Amino acid sequence: MSTCALDLTYENFKKQLSPEDTLATVPGLYFSPRNGRVLIVEPDSASWQVLTREDSGFLIHLRLLAPGSSSRLWRKLKDLRAGLSPDLEEQLDRWLYRLFINNMLTINGYTYHQPSKLWPIQKYPHYFNLHLTEACNLHCRYCRVGDLNLPAQPMSVETCKKIIRRVIEEIPGEKIIIGFHGGEPLLNIDCLIEGSKYAGELAAAAGKEVTLSLQTNGLLLSRYSGLLKELKVEVGVSIDGPADIHNQHRIFRSGRGSFEEVMAGIKSGRAAGLSPGFLAVVHKPENYLPVARFMVETLGATSFRLNYSCYEGRAKNELDFDRQRAENFARGWLRLLDFAVEYQRQTGTWLSIDDLNLFIAHLLSKDRPHMCYRSPCGAGNSILGFGADGKIYLCEELVGKEDFCLGQIDFAPRLDKLLEESEINLRAADRRQVDNVAACAGCPWKRFHGAGCLNKSFEYFGDIEHCDPMCHFYRVIFEELIWKLVDNPELKNLTSYYKKYIKIHNESPG
Numbered sequence: 107m108s109t110c111a112l113d114l115t116y117e118n119f120k121k122q123l124s125p126e127d128t129l130a131t132v133p134g135l136y137f138s139p140r141n142g143r144v145l146i147v148e149p150d151s152a153s154w155q156v157l158t159r160e161d162s163g164f165l166i167h168l169r170l171l172a173p174g175s176s177s178r179l180w181r182k183l184k185d186l187r188a189g190l191s192p193d194l195e196e197q198l199d200r201w202l203y204r205l206f207i208n209n210m211l212t213i214n215g216y217t218y219h220q221p222s223k224l225w226p227i228q229k230y231p232h233y234f235n236l237h238l239t240e241a242c243n244l245h246c247r248y249c250r251v252g253d254l255n256l257p258a259q260p261m262s263v264e265t266c267k268k269i270i271r272r273v274i275e276e277i278p279g280e281k282i283i284i285g286f287h288g289g290e291p292l293l294n295i296d297c298l299i300e301g302s303k304y305a306g307e308l309a310a311a312a313g314k315e316v317t318l319s320l321q322t323n324g325l326l327l328s329r330y331s332g333l334l335k336e337l338k339v340e341v342g343v344s345i346d347g348p349a350d351i352h353n354q355h356r357i358f359r360s361g362r363g364s365f366e367e368v369m370a371g372i373k374s375g376r377a378a379g380l381s382p383g384f385l386a387v388v389h390k391p392e393n394y395l396p397v398a399r400f401m402v403e404t405l406g407a408t409s410f411r412l413n414y415s416c417y418e419g420r421a422k423n424e425l426d427f428d429r430q431r432a433e434n435f436a437r438g439w440l441r442l443l444d445f446a447v448e449y450q451r452q453t454g455t456w457l458s459i460d461d462l463n464l465f466i467a468h469l470l471s472k473d474r475p476h477m478c479y480r481s482p483c484g485a486g487n488s489i490l491g492f493g494a495d496g497k498i499y500l501c502e503e504l505v506g507k508e509d510f511c512l513g514q515i516d517f518a519p520r521l522d523k524l525l526e527e528s529e530i531n532l533r534a535a536d537r538r539q540v541d542n543v544a545a546c547a548g549c550p551w552k553r554f555h556g557a558g559c560l561n562k563s564f565e566y567f568g569d570i571e572h573c574d575p576m577c578h579f580y581r582v583i584f585e586e587l588i589w590k591l592v593d594n595p596e597l598k599n600l601t602s603y604y605k606k607y608i609k610i611h612n613e614s615p616g
Contacts, residue, residue, distance in 0.1 A: 164201070228477075323368065395438075395441050479556050
């Protein structure tokens, strides 16, 4: 066997086998036994499979696998088959096939997947996040602003239009997303109105498709919902769950909680014909379930996102972060899986919970549709952030951090050339490659999660050389999800809308 195509069938695989083929195990396999079975992960291609005790015993006996050994086991196919009955020879060939397509076996030096071709880096961004203002009518305890030196003045309409024009004209790509952010972007309503109209006009003239989005705390939706509907702006509302949880951190400057005002805004938005999405920030792992129940039972949402709070901005001084946080959050987060399964059994509907849907998709496919879980992450290649003063940053979360400022929209060269030539962009892309981050390079889950968020690494460690500070969260999550997916294959339905972005190969690795 010399070359192999992706989606190789067992029949074609067997036709190409020769008794003189040389087989070798791939080094660096991760073995995790549990209840008489063993999970095997091949890190570089994000491949995995679960073996029974009998299967693993058969492969170990044939010296095809050697858990705990770092040495490669080389065998000729004819030597492996020697003395086997036709039934056992067939069993062997089927296992060779499974090991091969899961990149755990090389044949004559070839692997099924070439990792260098599996993980292409997007060259130009498609998402452009504009901070219309850094002002806000709330004072959330975990706000990212903290002690950043951010512009006091809101973005001018002129600057907003200039950013939008240059993005549409200078960045290759047929589909773009313009996100309005802040602060509270609805505090700069003139900029949002003029920017939205201008984006639509320019995109139509350029033959491009533009999506407009807005993330708001909801307080001003009672005033502007009709306008947002008219402008065709997709709206996301930040609400942290029921009142007793929401009011702990999403507060006014007086310390009073904002729950009632946010709920009134959501009601107004729906009355105006908006279908807002919902995002909650979870600071205590035991709150995952009550927040999810609130989303479903009170808001009637079947799609929502739950983000854990991060060690950055105001949270550094106002919130506690214990050492066992990653482990505790992983265990709390995994309860969402049971919640989603029970909801489906009762209603027939599968919930769409980010990032649960995304992580299931990562286990079923090599595709990585979300920029935050690529290697490197999407900073500078999938997203750009723009400050209210027109400064250009690698990511929305990096706005205000001069280490990651690429220039200013009034003076920057063409944006495509800026990205191609910027030392800041090139250095970040290289250092956040998962194999260039020391703590990630040997991790079995490195291609399921990537090196994590550049911003969160910078905030926690003070540089971008480290892994995501919550990396243990992802280690626990992916391993547990595999075991649950093997026992409950119907969980593949939790991929939700990511189904259209991924390709599931012909053979499930489990």
